Amino acid sequence: MSKPSSFSLRGRKALVAIKDERDATIVRRQFERLGIDIAIWEPSWEPGANIDCRPDVTLIDDEFLPLTSAAQRAALGRSPVIALLGTETPSRLKLVLDLDPASFLVKPLRSAGIYAALVLAFERSERTNELKQQVLKLEQRLRSRRIVLAAVLQVMHTHALAEPAAFALIRRSAMEQRKTIEELSAEITAKGSLPRAAG
Numbered sequence: 001m002s003k004p005s006s007f008s009l010r011g012r013k014a015l016v017a018i019k020d021e022r023d024a025t026i027v028r029r030q031f032e033r034l035g036i037d038i039a040i041w042e043p044s045w046e047p048g049a050n051i052d053c054r055p056d057v058t059l060i061d062d063e064f065l066p067l068t069s070a071a072q073r074a075a076l077g078r079s080p081v082i083a084l085l086g087t088e089t090p091s092r093l094k095l096v097l098d099l100d101p102a103s104f105l106v107k108p109l110r111s112a113g114i115y116a117a118l119v120l121a122f123e124r125s126e127r128t129n130e131l132k133q134q135v136l137k138l139e140q141r142l143r144s145r146r147i148v149l150a151a152v153l154q155v156m157h158t159h160a161l162a163e164p165a166a167f168a169l170i171r172r173s174a175m176e177q178r179k180t181i182e183e184l185s186a187e188i189t190a191k192g193s194l195p196r197a198a199g
Helices: 021-034 070-075 090-097 114-159 163-176 181-191
Strands: 013-017 037-040 057-061 081-085 103-106
Touching (some): 013 021, 021 037, 021 114, 057 114, 081 090, 081 114, 114 163, 114 181, 163 181
Parallel strands (some): 013 037, 013 057, 057 081, 081 103
């Protein structure tokens, strides 16, 4: 299934937390034009509250910060956050940064800039998720290499072989046993010796 384009916003859901009614009206009007469904933030959400919003994006007014309850933080889910900035004091900006915003808008809001903030938020979120997946794969490969290296050292010691010959032996054994080199290496390090093929 292909991922939705960051430029296509129709059918997305937004959680909106805006104190000023004028700003809220501008956001509602723009979101209706863009085809975005809106859920309104409830600052009274308490721990254990049944919150079933699952937003694709959250617009949160810096006046609602800090988020004090677990339910408030959970309401954001994993959606990208667009911060609405009213003041630029270091203390307020620190509270905003704690949300790890994907984009921001400056109050008082205007209709211009809302679409750009949404696209940037979705695109940044997508790129961040891709980078996290790449890091996980690299960490997994690094762990696998450590296991293979440990197995090669074990085989070198046990069979008095040089490193290339020990690796070749592991690779040949893995092929014979229809296992990956990493799987066989894990067995070697667990058992302390090269397992023989069954049969």
